Amino acid sequence: MENIVILKGITKIFPQVTANDNIDFELRKGEIHSIVGENGAGKSTLMKILTGLYRPSKGEIFVKGRKVKFHSCFDSIKLGIGIVHQHFMLIDNLTVIENLMLGIEGGFFIDERRIRKKAEEISEKYNLKIPFDKKIEEISTGDKQRVEILKVLLRDCDILIFDEPTQVLTPIEVVEFFKILRRLKEDGSSIIFITHKLKEVMEISDRCTVLRDGKKIGTLNRDELDERLIARMMVGRDIEEVKNPGGKIEEEVILEVKDLRFVEDDIEILKGISFCVKKGEILGICGVEGNGQRELVEIIAGLRKATSGRIFYRGRDITDFPVKGILSYSISHIPEDRLRRGLVLNFPLKENFLLTYQHFYPFKRWYGIDYKFLQDETKNAIDEFDVRGGDVDTPAGNLSGGNQQKFVVARELCRSPYLLIAHNPTRGVDIGSIE
Ligand SMILES: Nc1ncnc2c1ncn2[C@@H]1O[C@H](COP(=O)(O)OP(=O)(O)OP(=O)(O)O)[C@@H](O)[C@H]1O
Numbered sequence: 114m115e116n117i118v119i120l121k122g123i124t125k126i127f128p129q130v131t132a133n134d135n136i137d138f139e140l141r142k143g144e145i146h147s148i149v150g151e152n153g154a155g156k157s158t159l160m161k162i163l164t165g166l167y168r169p170s171k172g173e174i175f176v177k178g179r180k181v182k183f184h185s186c187f188d189s190i191k192l193g194i195g196i197v198h199q200h201f202m203l204i205d206n207l208t209v210i211e212n213l214m215l216g217i218e219g220g221f222f223i224d225e226r227r228i229r230k231k232a233e234e235i236s237e238k239y240n241l242k243i244p245f246d247k248k249i250e251e252i253s254t255g256d257k258q259r260v261e262i263l264k265v266l267l268r269d270c271d272i273l274i275f276d277e278p279t280q281v282l283t284p285i286e287v288v289e290f291f292k293i294l295r296r297l298k299e300d301g302s303s304i305i306f307i308t309h310k311l312k313e314v315m316e317i318s319d320r321c322t323v324l325r326d327g328k329k330i331g332t333l334n335r336d337e338l339d340e341r342l343i344a345r346m347m348v349g350r351d352i353e354e355v356k357n358p359g360g361k362i363e364e365e366v367i368l369e370v371k372d373l374r375f376v377e378d379d380i381e382i383l384k385g386i387s388f389c390v391k392k393g394e395i396l397g398i399c400g401v402e403g404n405g406q407r408e409l410v411e412i413i414a415g416l417r418k419a420t421s422g423r424i425f426y427r428g429r430d431i432t433d434f435p436v437k438g439i440l441s442y443s444i445s446h447i448p449e450d451r452l453r454r455g456l457v458l459n460f461p462l463k464e465n466f467l468l469t470y471q472h473f474y475p476f477k478r479w480y481g482i483d484y485k486f487l488q489d490e491t492k493n494a495i496d497e498f499d500v501r502g503g504d505v506d507t508p509a510g511n512l513s514g515g516n517q518q519k520f521v522v523a524r525e526l527c528r529s530p531y532l533l534i535a536h537n538p539t540r541g542v543d544i545g546s547i548e
């Protein structure tokens with residue numbers, strides 16, 4: 114099969130790290146090629162180079178038989194390369210159709226009717242049902258994903274890159290997503306698929322390339338794919354399955370939720386939820402997204418007000434407590450969306466470590482914030498949780514997605530919380546770190 118993309122000796126040097134180190138990579142026409150590697154291995158950077166978002170420090174790119182140099186993303190789109198990034202690139206307060214129109218060049222004016230018609234045809238063909246006239250902030254994560262896919266298909270891209278598309282999807286949505294991938298492949302698209310889930314690699318890929326510390330370790334053919342082997346290539350050792358840590362559960366009730374109701378825009382989102390969490394217990398909550406998990410978590414964390422019902426924490430009624438009050442009780446919250454609620458990307462890690470705790474001892478002393486202490490604590494957290502790619506002064510936005518997530522988890526756990534509310538804490542985190 115012919116190679117539709119060839120990367121030769123791609124190197125990308127950032128001030129603090131070499132994100133890509135002399136990488137050779139080939140994408141064959143019509144294949145689904147997975148790329149795996151630990152957090153910070155260089156996957157997203159390589160894809161940003163292939164789409165013209167970053168310029169390589171060294172190396173050559175060939176697309177459809179021609180050597181190319183990208184000056185911007187438009188150059189790569191013109192060659193039919195489309196990417197769905199690890200973090201959605203949608204504008205929240207515009208509607209779906211407005212987002213779809215962004216960046217489509219059409220001379221003096223943009224023909225909404227034409228774009229809408231084409232979008233409808235594509236969404237029909239690939240079963241990508243999305244409410245075109247709703248605002249992005251009103252639709253589910255799965256829908257946002259479908260908008261991103263539609264965006265690249267609208268531009269007639271036939272080289273499609275998906276950077277960790279399944280990290281935000283529920284298992285049922287993953288099945289649907291794979292159907293779309295297979296359909297795209299049948300229609301002749303060539304696909305690069307990045308994931309941390311080796312089962313997904315086994316299920317969908319024709320070949321798989323493994324990166325580690327910015328270097329390519331190797332490419333496996335379909336008949337060579339083996340979960341243990343891939344894991345070993347990625348991490349350099351065997352990975353154990355995550356097991357229930359066991360431990361003793363005590364009788365003391367830490368959290369009690371009683372008949373909690375939440376109504377928004379006349380829709381009853383939580384319909385009388387009650388449960389208890391005892392000391393030493395891990396209570397799992399599962400369900401398809403959009404069934405009230407987010408609201409439940411945010412009410413307990415003090416970010417929303419319940420319509421009715423009560424919440425007790427170690428016997429005290431904390432219903433409708435302000436966030437500051439909740440925090441003062443050593444309740445930690447790992448938010449669902451690290452970018453929206455967890456981090457300020459252009460703040461250095463140490464300031465991100467301080468977030469929400471700026472009012473509390475030991476960070477706040479009588480004279481103000483104890484920066485020396487903050488610096489030391491941040492450094493310990495980075496070391497203990499193996500957050501890679503920066504130090505206390507690195508802006509959070511420079512870390513790879515999985516390392517950002519590890520940092521948020523580190524911050525919340527370092528506070529030795531009495532109660533931890535963890536919403537999708539392993540989102541985008543590699544198998545070694547999950548362990
Ligand atoms: N804009 C940037 N400035 C400085 N360093 C960066 C930048 N983008 C990425 N890096 C660094 O490059 C390295 C590779 O990051 P990259 O995002 O490519 O990793 P990744 O393999 O996609 O990881 P993940 O699985 O966590 O998404 C990391 O060490 C990261 O900190």
Ligand SMILES: [Mg+2]
Nearest residue numbers: 157199513514
């Ligand atoms: Mg990445």
